[in-house]
Amino acid sequence: MRTKLWSTAIAVAALAAGCGDDSSGDNLGIAMFNVAPGAVPAGGDVLLTWRVTAAQRVRIEACSGFDSSAAGDPLDRFAWCIGGAVAELPTEDPSAAQGSLLTTVLRPTRFGLTALAADGTAVQSEWKEVAVDAPPAAGPQVLDFRASPRVIFPDDSAVSIHTHVRNVAGDQVLLCDASSDADDPGRWEEKKRYEPDAAGVVLQSWDMTATEIPTQSRLYGLKTAGGIVLAYAQLVVRTGTEAVPNIVEFSIDPLVLDEGDAATLTWEVIDATPPITVSPPITGFSGATSAGSLVFAPPFFGSGEVLSAETIYTMTATNGIYSDVARVILTVNARPVVDSFTALPTTVAAGADVTLTWETSRTSSVVITAVPPDAGLPATFELDNTTGIIVHPAASTTYTLTASGATTAPTTATTTVTVGSGPSVDSFTANPAAVAVGGTPVTLTWTTSNADSVTVTAVPPDATLLGPFALDGTATAHPAAGGTTTYTITATGPVGAPASIDDSVTAVAPGDVVITEIMFDPAVVADNMAEWFEIRNVTTRAIPLAGFVLGDGTYTHTVTGTPTLAAGDWFVFGINTNTTTNGGAAVDYQYATLAWPNTGTLIPYVGFDGVALDTTSLAIGGAWTAGDAIVLNPAFTTAAGNDTQANWCAARAADAYGTDGNHGTPGALNACP
Known part of the structure; x- marks a missing residue:
């Protein structure tokens, strides 16, 4: 196709020519102005044909981008392009009384024709609108229809017409010479009749060399056997000797491909000045060479949810005066x-x-x-x-x-x-199991499985138990009060219910046990056979006595075994548990190293875990005589109450035990005074 440099329209040589002027005897007028077809896919070609009388020249204008809601009267040329832009299309010979123009439509376009006389008067046609529609899914679609080369000189000997149509089903494709009457496909001269293949595709190239080489410009039409016009192609025969750009080949293979796949661009251009341009741009194509090939990955230009999109690639070659334009429609299937x-x-x-x-x-x-x-x-x-x-x-x-x-x-x-499996606590121990408040810290040790977090709590609360806690680890605890503290570890995992295990620690606090009675100087029986002392559990819980440390101010003894002091009860420690030889006292636990003085000061001590649970200091003398235990007034049975000597008294004569004249209430409530 050939145009002046600033236009992309295709000018078809006049099929009949005659200059019109005011002396011809005809009145200035437009005898015919047609635009066909009325709807094309984006990038499709439309053919404009006209015949005028008494005109010095014609002017063809195209309007695109107009406001489609402002339809108006087709004869109202003031309203035909509201919101759009008007461009004049060049014609091969504006003075020809009859002519045609093949031009490409990318979006809805309105065309108008004006016939102008030598005296400046003008006659305008009604405007013709071409719609841009997507090609029907089941209808024929022209992928390529062109003469190669598009422009020849009369002595050229190699011309081909390339045809590529898809979606042809149950029909034939006819290649015709439409030069005699482009508007009436019924009058076209059939040149070739093509049968589609099994896939409904027609891909043919008609080599005209052996049959005919046109000596005049020709317009070829492509239609179905059923009469549907598909496309036009122009072959221009130049009579001048000037060099004209000619795009001999511009192809992309394959023409249908998946997004991200590669295609091959092939081109050959003669008599053009670089650069050659392609729109939209193709990565790697510089346009500096007149021929070559390039592999590229065509992008997908569709929008929204469309599954396939057609892109019109346009090659333009120019020499500064004339230009040639070729187009290829490439279909890219969107990748899901x-x-x-x-x-x-x-x-x-x-x-x-x-x-x-x-x-x-x-x-x-x-x-x-x-x-x-x-x-x-x-x-x-x-x-x-x-x-x-x-x-x-x-x-x-x-x-x-x-x-x-x-x-x-x-x-x-x-x-x-x-x-996965739910979380589990595989092990959990609190060690030691018995401590004194303020004594040895408790070490908590645990392991878990299938857990992503661990918490450790205490009842009653233990303010020293601080997290965060490892999935497998240890923590240090300090029971805050006497009694049982229950520690609970809870393992939480991404699946399943949390898993928990408890372990308990028994704590004894200062004042939980109180020294309440001491036999420091038994009568008749020797001291090292009959001494004893008594403590009372003043809590509401049983207290294990294992590990308790007993002291007399000089010596100590650590309790062994598993003796337990019941809540509110008394417990007697003595040097001899044999009631026959110890004067008849009921001793609960026998020690071996303690000895109470008969004069001076008594310093009894009961402790556990390095913590003194109760101790006192009492001066011996006065009414405290051999054979009488000293007893704490029950009203002062506290660790502080037994520190006051006045709260102690000698056992009553009525509280005799055994047969040796000793007095006291071992293991029972005291009477004082």
């Missing part, structure tokens, strides 16, 4: 997009609920599969499901979403659900 595919939660117990959600784009179908198979998956799936479907994997499962669309290969996305 998986915008999101999630499983929540991603870690569960066997059979627990899992919600699968997904969103896709440019997709025609969705299938979700599972490994191992999940019988709970539905048979069909929506393209998008943000609410989700519920599945119940019995084992760790990988779900795969396959999104299919226009491309040969689908797009996949995966999400994995881990099925």
Whole structure:
């Protein structure tokens, strides 16, 4: 095709020519102005034909970008291009009384013709509108129809007409010479009749060398046997000797491909000045060479949810005066997009609920599969499901979403659900199991499985027990009060219910036991056979006595075995448990190293875990005589109350025990005074 440098229209040589002027006898007028077809796909060609009388020249204008809501009267040339832009299209010979113009339409366009006389008067046609529609899915679609080369000189000997049409079903494609009457396909001269292949494709090249080489410019038309006009192609025969750019070849192979796949661009241009341009730009194409090939990955220019998009690639070659333009329609199939595919939660117990959600784009179908198979998956799936479907994997499962669309290969996305066991506490110990308040810290030790967090609590609360806690680890605790403190470890995991284990520590506090009675100087029986002392449990709980330390101010003794002092009860420690030889005292536990003085000061001591539970200091003398135990007034049975000597008295004569004249209440409530 040939145009002046600033135009992309195709000028067809006048089929009949005659200069019109005011002396011809005809009145200035427009006898005919047609635009066909009335609708084309974007990038399609339309043919404008006209015949005027008494005109010095014609002017053809095109309006694009107009406000389609402002339809107006086709004869109102003031309203025909509201909101749009008007451009004048060049013609091969503006003075010809009859002519045609083949031009490409990229978006809805209105065309108008004006016939101008020598005296400046003008006559305007009604405007003609061409709609831009997507090609019908089941109808023929022209991918290529052109003469190669497009421009020849009369002595050229090699000319071909290339035809590539798809979606031809149950019909034939006719290549015709439409030069005699471009507007009436019924009058076209049939040159070739093509049968489509099994896929409905016509791909042919008519080599005119052996049959005819036109000596005049020709307009060729392509139509179906049923009479549907498909496309036009022009072959221009130049009579001058000036060099004119000629795009001998401009092709992209394949013409239909999947997004991301490679295509090969091939071109050959003669009599053009670099650079050659291609629009939209192709990465790697500089236009510096007149011939070559280039492999590139055509981008997908579609928007929204379209599965395929056609892109019109336009090559322009120029020499500063004339230009040649060639176009190729390339179809790119959109690759399906998986915008999101999630499983929540991603870690569960066997059979627990899992919600699968997904969103896709440019997709025609969705299938979700599972490994191992999940019988709970539905048979069909929506393209998008943000609410989700519920599945119940019995084992760790990988779900795969396959999104299919226009491309040969689908797009996949995966999400994995881990099925695991619930958390467990494998071990938990508190050591030592018995302590004194303020004594040795308690060490808590534990191990867990399938947990992601651990908490340790105490009842009653232990303010020194601070986290965070490791999944397997230790912590130091300090019971705050006498009695039993229960420590609980709770392991929480991503699946299943939390698991807990308890362990307890018994703590004794200062003042929990009180020294209440001492036999420091028994009568008749020797001291080292009959001394004893008594303590009382003033709490409401039993107190284990193992590990208790007894002292007399000089010596100590550590209690062994498993003796226990009941709540509110008394316990007697003595040097001899044999009532026959110890004067008849009922001794609960025998020690070996303590000895009470008969004069001076008594310093009894009861402790545990390095902490003094009770101790006092009492001066011997006065009414405290041999054979009488000293007893604490029950009204002062506290660790502080027994520190006052006045709260003590000698045992009453009525409180005799045994047969040796000793007095006291070992293991029983005191009477004082």
